[in-house]
Amino acid sequence: MKSDVEKNGIFNEETKEIKKESARQSYLETMDKKLDDVLMKRYVPVDIYLDTDDLSALETINESVKKVLNSIDMEVFSEPEIFKGSIIEKFWAATKSVASNVDIIKKIAGLISIFNKSSTEINTDKLFSKKEPAIHMSETLKYLKDVPNISVRVGSLLITKSTTRDIPLIQIKNLTRDEVILIDRNPGILKNPRTIHTKLNTLKQEKFLNSRMAINL
Numbered sequence: 001m002k003s004d005v006e007k008n009g010i011f012n013e014e015t016k017e018i019k020k021e022s023a024r025q026s027y028l029e030t031m032d033k034k035l036d037d038v039l040m041k042r043y044v045p046v047d048i049y050l051d052t053d054d055l056s057a058l059e060t061i062n063e064s065v066k067k068v069l070n071s072i073d074m075e076v077f078s079e080p081e082i083f084k085g086s087i088i089e090k091f092w093a094a095t096k097s098v099a100s101n102v103d104i105i106k107k108i109a110g111l112i113s114i115f116n117k118s119s120t121e122i123n124t125d126k127l128f129s130k131k132e133p134a135i136h137m138s139e140t141l142k143y144l145k146d147v148p149n150i151s152v153r154v155g156s157l158l159i160t161k162s163t164t165r166d167i168p169l170i171q172i173k174n175l176t177r178d179e180v181i182l183i184d185r186n187p188g189i190l191k192n193p194r195t196i197h198t199k200l201n202t203l204k205q206e207k208f209l210n211s212r213m214a215i216n217l
Contacts, residue, residue, distance in 0.1 A: 006212040007033075014043070027108070037102055040099075040100075041094060041099075042095045043109070044093050044155030045153070045155065045213060046062060046092065046093050047187065048062070048152050049086065049191055050147050050150055051086060051089050051148055051150065051193075052147045053085060054087075054147075057144055058082070060143070060144065064133075064136050068133050068134060068154065069132060069154065071111070072111065073095060073097070074095050075093060075096055077092045078092040093155075106158060108154070111134045112157070112172050114134040143194035149192070151190040153175075156174055156176075157174065158171075158172070159171070159172045173197070180205045182200060183200075
């Protein structure tokens with residue numbers, strides 16, 4: 001299904017450039033992991049999937065995502081593309097100033113520690129001035145009780161809500177580099193929050209088996 005942007009024949013050149021720059025950075029980082037520590041403008045993809053066509057629900061969760069981004073010194077950078085039906089929104093966020101990839105990963109890990117109410121490994125007080133944005137994000141997922149299935153991916157942060165027999169399950173995960181790449185290559189798995197974690201494990205196993213087969217050739 002085409003987005004409103006595509007239907008109108010309008011091409012967002014800014015978004016294209018961001019994708020190219022992000023892909024270039026990801027490629028360079030796989031070649032030389034030292035680049036993770038280089039201070040530069042960083043871009044991360046943001047994907048929101050809601051099992052509804054209620055745009056007001058999207059507006060609610062958008063506000064929460066913006067607050068989460070602000071809490072890690074990032075902001076919405078590109079115009080969102082919205083695919084209607086079940087709502088899928090895609091946009092890019094960027095660091096407000098130069099940052100290292102390691103800094104972003106640590107801050108995302110800090111968000112997860114807030115969700116889990118545990119900060120034994122990371123001192124979140126030093127990373128964030130306020131904890132409310134992450135808490136608000138969690139509360140918003142609970143508040144959207146009429147939306148049974150939700151996926152929100154911010155860079156390497158994955159938040160899912162899936163509902164089975166009227167029982168909601170919220171999961172928060174800090175994605176590994178390989179998992180981020182797998183989602184980028186298989187974005188469709190975000191449309192099914194119930195199976196995304198299982199599907200990720202399957203894709204990782206397939207990648208491992210294919211690499212073993214290539215070695216044996």
